[in-house]
Amino acid sequence: MSSVHPAGRPDLEVLGALGIVSRETIARFGIYVDELFRWQKAKNLVSNSTLQDVWRRHVIDSAQLFTLAPDARRWLDLGSGGGAPGVMLGILLAEAGGHIHLVEANARKCAFLRHVIRMTGASATVHQKRVEACIGDFVGVTDVVTARALAPLSQLIDWSKDVLRSGAIALFPKGQDVVSELTQASISWSMEHELITSRTDSAARVVRIRSIRETTP
Ligand SMILES: C[S@@+](CC[C@H](N)C(=O)[O-])C[C@H]1O[C@@H](n2cnc3c(N)ncnc32)[C@H](O)[C@@H]1O
Numbered sequence: 660m661s662s663v664h665p666a667g668r669p670d671l672e673v674l675g676a677l678g679i680v681s682r683e684t685i686a687r688f689g690i691y692v693d694e695l696f697r698w699q700k701a702k703n704l705v706s707n708s709t710l711q712d713v714w715r716r717h718v719i720d721s722a723q724l725f726t727l728a729p730d731a732r733r734w735l736d737l738g739s740g741g742g743a744p745g746v747m748l749g750i751l752l753a754e755a756g757g758h759i760h761l762v763e764a765n766a767r768k769c770a771f772l773r774h775v776i777r778m779t780g781a782s783a784t785v786h787q788k789r790v791e792a793c794i795g796d797f798v799g800v801t802d803v804v805t806a807r808a809l810a811p812l813s814q815l816i817d818w819s820k821d822v823l824r825s826g827a828i829a830l831f832p833k834g835q836d837v838v839s840e841l842t843q844a845s846i847s848w849s850m851e852h853e854l855i856t857s858r859t860d861s862a863a864r865v866v867r868i869r870s871i872r873e874t875t876p
Pocket residue numbers: 705737738739740741742743744762763764765768788789790791806807808809
């Protein structure tokens with residue numbers, strides 16, 4: 660289990676409400692939190708302001724995505740940064756018997772991701788690449804694509820369009836601008852989608868996209 664540090668302790672009640680009760684999984688989340696704190700000092704991986712509330716802002720915010728597609732086993736996370744949501748999903752997939760691919764362009768962040776995957780036993784592979792250079796590799800072999808704080812919705816859909824057309828769903832966490840991002844995206848895309856209220860922020864939504872169709876030639 661994670662040692663006690665400024666991030667506090669895991670909120671077992673919220674994790675339990677998400678169906679996450681495995682002591683081993685929660686211990687692995689704790690290792691992630693400890694390593695994030697350790698690396699953050701030198702590598703500046705995430706915004707410092709999020710660290711005091713790291714369990715809610717990073718761990719639980721990420722883990723909630725798993726509960727939205729619990730049967731999916733082949734995941735892809737774009738712009739993985741400091742590991743949210745990709746590493747937490749990889750920890751959950753280690754127990755569920757699945758795998759996640761993490762695409763991240765920044766070498767320093769990729770080094771952290773590889774380290775923390777080793778430390779936690781997350782079922783995940785890091786690709787130090789730009790999304791636009793490698794997204795084609797994941798067409799037809801992906802059940803769910805995720806991306807948090809990477810780009811506006813229209814850009815995320817444009818990047819992942821072939822993955823979505825090949826049968827994947829998308830889970831894109833979004834903040835207060837979600838409605839305007841949807842309006843912008845709907846100029847080019849007709850989407851079967853729903854907005855799910857975030858378990859960590861009542862103003863935030865997870866956009867779950869089941870299918871897309873181009874509206875412009
Ligand atoms: C704001 S951070 C978000 C990180 C993480 N998903 C989170 O929510 O904490 C965006 C990340 O995407 C990466 N990134 C931006 N554009 C990218 C691209 N075209 N291909 C791959 N990674 C990219 C950046 O290096 C950065 O780590």
